[in-house]
Amino acid sequence: MQQLKMMEEKVILAVKDFANSINSGSKVVADMSALVDVTSQLSLSSFDYWERFIRTEFSSALRESTPPKWKLWSKPKELTTWLDLISWDGYKREKALRALSGGAPNTFFFSLAVRRLNDWVPQVREAAREKLPEIAKLTDPKCVVEALCITLSNWNSWGRIKEEDKQILLQIICEKDIAESLRRKLISSASGPMPSLFSQLGRTPILDENLEEIARLAIQPSVRAKAYRSLFEGRIVWMEGRKWEWTDIRYCEGRVRPIVGERKLDIKIPILDFLELSSTDRSSIVRRVSAEILIRELGKIEAVIAKELANKFASDKSHPVSERGKFAKRKLEEMASVNDS
Incomplete structure (x- = not known):
């Protein structure tokens, strides 16, 4: 004060x-x-x-x-x-x-x-x-x-900004010097609203060539997790805003529903290499994303490698990660049982 x-x-x-x-x-x-x-x-x-x-x-x-x-x-x-x-x-x-x-x-x-x-x-x-x-x-x-x-971290709360106004800012973002400075800031910032900034910058292609670098080197774990998820899913998602939605108009009950936008990425990655890399990340937030992707890709990964990754996640110190690892192990056992029969 x-x-x-x-x-x-x-x-x-x-x-x-x-x-x-x-x-x-x-x-x-x-x-x-x-x-x-x-x-x-x-x-x-x-x-x-x-x-x-x-x-x-x-x-x-x-x-x-x-x-x-x-x-x-x-x-x-x-x-x-x-x-x-x-x-x-x-x-x-x-x-x-x-x-x-x-x-x-x-x-x-x-x-x-x-x-x-x-x-x-x-x-x-x-x-x-x-x-x-x-x-x-x-x-x-x-x-x-x-x-x-x-x-960019707060404009969803601006009630009067229009889509054409946002396009002006996105145009400024795409200027070479500005884009490069933003990429460096995403990687080097230890605090601040970098995860939401990452998502909003995903409206433009300025990060596309640097997603792997951001996933590996960004200081903030949430930024690394978002970069890995974008690479795995082949898309970047962001919050467009929020909209009120009635759940029961008779009793004036409702909720605020998030409006999400997305852009597809034209990037092909070796999923197994990235799973190995993200599974050893120092943050459980990133390892949890890695475990989720393993579950999604179980049917496409060689059983021996999938089992090795599932065991690694199952023994993780983080409860959310270990739960996903145990789930992956159960799914692998079910798949093996179906194949044997």
């Missing part, structure tokens, strides 16, 4: 400095260096909070800042700034998107532009669709990747 309070004070100071520089009479641009520094320290996981906080403080600071005396009778040109992207006024948000040139100064400000795809004003969303690819090309790829990681 104390840390949050200290960060809020830093943000307020930077916002006030920025508002004062707008009213300083400068004929060039407002000075947002302090604001860029402080927003670079903010956690994107709390982005909603900081966006609301800065909007409120900026609006208040503009009212309180005193313009120079000469401005009382002169009318200098109104500056359009990055913070106009979160103005209360939809016209200002649209104008800012269309007027701003150059790349975003950091991840926070690029995220502000991305979030306009979920804006409550249709004209603002249209402006975001038109300008985002240009802004992304001129922004540091690291900033773009950091912002996209959070966005």
Whole structure:
């Protein structure tokens, strides 16, 4: 709580400095260096909070800042700034998107532009669709990747984003530098929403050639498990969203049903080699996927090898893995009994 309070004070100071520089009479641009520094320290996981906080403080600071005396009778040109992207006024948000040139100064400000795809004003969303690819090309790829990681993990909760808006982000993702940075991040990140990011990136083919590398080397076990499952099943699945479904309308009972999308993979793998590899993974999450695939492929694998794998899984320290191994052993015994008869 104390840390949050200290960060809020830093943000307020930077916002006030920025508002004062707008009213300083400068004929060039407002000075947002302090604001860029402080927003670079903010956690994107709390982005909603900081966006609301800065909007409120900026609006208040503009009212309180005193313009120079000469401005009382002169009318200098109104500056359009990055913070106009979160103005209360939809016209200002649209104008800012269309007027701003150059790349975003950091991840926070690029995220502000991305979030306009979920804006409550249709004209603002249209402006975001038109300008985002240009802004992304001129922004540091690291900033773009950091912002996209959070966005792709959460956009299913955005109520106003349309399919054409998502296509703009997928178009940005497919840019060579961005795609490469995203692949590296999937493999090297020890925390963060990488499993959901993996699924959403599966909408595009940017991971297809690297799925084996991700399965072997990704730090997060859930990412390795998803990569192995995709290779085994020949498809990548992702969450499209959720839809309310009535189970008994008489009693107003229902449930939220997940909507799943998928894309087929044109990748052929040596299943036995990958079963051997995944069966020795250090994480039980991956070994469990391996055991499930063994059960599915029992009829296609040589009996001796299948029995060896089933025994390995049955003696696994993880209960979910050992249960699947024991089930595979029972199935093999049943198959052998049928063949003998």
